[in-house]
Amino acid sequence: MPLPNTKWSELSTPLSDPVLNVIKSFGFKSLTPVQGATIPLLMTRKDVSAEAVTGSGKTLAFLVPLIEILQARHKEQPWKATEIGAIVISPTRELASQISDVLSRFTEHEELKIFKQLLLVGGNSIEADIRSIEADSPIILISTPGRLCDILERKGKVNLPGRVKSLEILILDEADRLLDLGFKMTINTILSYLPRQRRTGLFSATQTKEVTDLMRAGLRNPVLVSVKEKASINTPVRLDNYYTIVEPDKKFLAILAFLRDTEIKKGMIFMPTCACVDYWADILSHFLKSKKVLGLHGKMKHKRSKIVNRFRNEDNVLLMCTDVLARGLDVPEVNWVIQWDPPSTPAAFIHRVGRTARQGEAGSSIAFLMPNEDAYVNFLHINQKVELQPFEVAELDSSLEEINSQIYRLQLNDRLLYDKAMRAFVSYIQAYSKHECSAILRVKDLNFGKVATSFALLHMPRMPELKKMNADDFVGPKFEIDLNKIKYRNKQKEVSRQNKLQVYQETGNWPGLKKGKKKSEAWELSRKERTDAKEKRAERRAKRKLKKQNTTEVKTKKRKQAFSEEDLAELANDIQMFKKLKKKKITEEEFNEQMGFDDD
Template sequence: MSTTAFAGSWHTLPTPLTAWVLDVIQSLGHQQMTPVQASSIPLFMKRKDVVVEAVTGSGKTLAFTVPVLEQLLRREHPLRRNEIGALIISPTRELATQIHSVFETFLQSQPEGSDKIPAPLLLISSSDSSPTHDIVRFQETGADIVIGTPGRIEEFLLGKGRTVVSVKELEVLVLDEADRLLDLGFQDTLTKILTHLPKQRRTGLFSATMTDADALSELVRVGLRNPARIVVKVQTKKVIGGKTQLVEERRTPANLSNFYLTCKASEKLLQLTRIVKHEVSTNDSSQFIVYFATGACVDYFYGVLKDILPSSYTLHSLHGHLSPAARTKTLAAFSSSISTPSSPAILLATDIAARGLDLPHVHVVVQFDPPTDPKAFSHRCGRTARAGRAGRAWVILVGREIAYVDLLSIRKIPLKKRNAFDADLNEIRDESDERGEDIEVAETQQRIRYRLLTDRALHDEAAKAFVSFVRAYTKHEASYIFRLKDFDLVGAAKAYGLLRLPKMPELKDADREGWSDEVVDWDSFAYANPAQEAKRQLERENASEKRKQERIAYEQRQQRKKTNTAWSNKVVKQQEKDVRKSKKVAKKAWEKEESKKRQHEEVDVDDAEANDGGEADNDWNDLAREERMAKKLKKGGISQKDFDMEFGDL
């Protein structure tokens, strides 16, 4: 059985903590240090640069919060009102807000009568705050600690606040989720900020996943000097033959049970609902996070799952396309929700909720879509089993995606196999490809379709979500595993409950066996929102009118083409036409004449042959008669005179 490792009491630190800081730590329930805290806090307090890599939920936030506070408290001279002493940069506004709340918890507990550290300043994009307002708030509060996202901090230090904010006395710089900050999207901004900061400072890089390519090769660029590298690993050891041997090393929390489940693409949504119900009924789980590939998928399934899951389930949605205010409201509502197994809370999210967020009551994480970046896998799983608590994580794989399990194993993220669930939440033992499609797939698909038919806007969301999923699938970094040509897109379309398959090149050669479009009168298929429907009708009329005008314009162009043809061209063309016509008439007349000649010649030949035959017959008759008469003459039957009179002229 996994147990949480601790590394001694807070009192064992080489440099004792300030009394009220220690009181706050213990009031938060942290009676002992975790390994990452015991390793990094002494070094950071000794003004050493550190690069810290530790699994999610291992206490990294306190590992830099405590040293920052202690260094500011130990300054010989207080900071002036326009000077800042600590800068914490986070990749997302949600994580920055969480870090800000941790610092606020400490600073609100400062004893009266001491030189208090002012309230920390949070710099994130918000409808309630602008860069100008950030400067005003800084001047009003005189904050020593500034926490924010890269873009907003750049504007604060190098934009509107360049002549207002002084960084000459900066003590500490912290880059939280450093590997994400060093990605291409933040490199230029981060470089500008670091160039602006004084070199005499302490810098800490903290993350759960930090490879050499991500961080160590960038240390010179970000300005660390002789940093101490701290790597905290989760290891399972076992006594074998009287010797302690390492059984397993992993990059996920020790108390996390990590499972994978394989199913057909068409059964994916069905298996998601069954996993949730299984966890509720078997393990009394009440808080879930379900990860999808895109924000469009989150929006769509947020509406669909309401009709599939029991009405007692509460759903929340979180992704990067929501407004800052909506994201803050959703996160607060989910984290503060009072959920029970009879009324569980489910957060549908993208990777915006994968890193750094401390949601202590999350029992189960389900990855409906594996992340595009394999590094995000451990971050997603790490939203549960935090700070020594137990947690469970699932990932749903389709077809050859099972090779992803081996990839994660190489990355020291072990997964245990679980079979798909049937309608009674029992595991299906027959996992062969020949197993027929679950009978509830068609029922669920039709159920979703009925829902989509009530509002054309839902149909639009479904198509948008499906297309965005396909686009995201093609961008997987492990492209040799996630190959679109091997994925059953038509089966996925069933899981999405689409009314018809979108017209997209990826579906051109797809096997459509078992698929049928819903019979829909698309002209009358309306939006539930009257304004949207009025807009659609107007667009239809405009499109019809446009087609009519295009047809008229085409006919007019053809007419103008005829009318505007040069007179000389007309004459030449007419002459050519007349010549062709006369040749055709002459040819027909010649053919007719030739036919008549042939007929006459045939008649003449017949007559000639007939005449020649008659004359020949007469000659033969005369000779025969003469011979007979000669015989009579010889016998004395006739006189010579009579013979000569008849045959003398022959």
């Protein structure tokens, strides 16, 4: 491996002048450790599996040798219009687009224009992509796995399987993430179309069993490269990681106070669910007038690239997002990463905070934890070798009641925001119940009432997780609300709701419900209906049991004295009382009284 601060021109395997000129235009004078370790290996035609902390320069570590390998082959045998020489596979369209942008800096150079590139990602028409392959004759493909697999498996004029027979190099970026997202079968299918005589590079931030399995399947005698900037930690050296403990009902207040008091050029706020992004992005936009607040998540199809570009180009901006952007997004100006809560997996913490402190810049991150989550700090130290330092967040001038009152008014002015609030809370609880660290982050330890208060809900929602949970700490509006009178600001949406409401009032059935689905009704009526149904089922079971016992008694005639129906009914009642006592539905005194036991 080259010594620290090795210049690009001093590599043991020299780079071509066009490539050096492009690198110079980036402003990078020396190689990062991962670049110094992997570039010479790939250029000398070795398969490489590289593990390096996020933000360490992995993109150039594979794009530079990719261009050099294509140039070397072109000198020996010029590339044909129907040949593809390099493929880069990335887990998300944002990362694929970012790689394409960096690569375009090389392919726009006069001497490298022959190496045409094409970006293949979801969100575009697959027919349009096929037409682009045919018309543009790219030599380099940057793609997400699903789209590449679809085109390879399509039979048609473009014949992509025939084009990739000349492949010189394959790059799997964020290989561990590719497999986490369930692309294992897709990757295996893609590999089956590619020639074995190729170079392959696997780049990831963490080494997993799945990555090791993929190495065995797709690489020949690979060289393993593990580069960490500091042996004792898994995050960049110039990254400061903090945490703060806040009460469940005051989490939004604490985050709002932090965002107002902290100098944030570009900040990323990671949320647990798509619904949380939709809701809190709207709420924060109201309270942070001096900042631009953007929201992005995986369910957005066509807007994602526009939002990412806007985040790159604007200053004093916050991007609320899910873990769809936890990997690979390279925006050097990001100086703060805020985590609304602990991520679903410990490894995701590393990737989230890796969006800052990139390319040698300084950065900071903070995680907002509730009192029942304090063990996560020590867990992260043991599991991921990440040290979190305590951070004291100043209290907000406004009280919880004042802030929530403003949010109530926002919901009352637009039913869409009321809908978003309910969906956000429900999705948050459901995501928390599926947390990978459920041994220390247990849903039963959540104070559901206080969490609902932090979401500024107008009322508690109906959901299965709440049935056995105490939500007495919930604090809602101190005024009466007729939910039917909350209108959508969108006039067309409101007209549709009013029409449905009228049908419901006339028929008792809400239009559009799936067949067999019960109509919406009050919680008390629904509970009474369920209780009555349970009693009827219990009564039917008791009758069937009694009938069976009587039938058996008559047929066998082995009993000296048959039980009367009265005896059996009394026995069933006694069993029922025992069950109630066991479930603590009645006290021991009530049980003794019903059973006729003497206290003496």
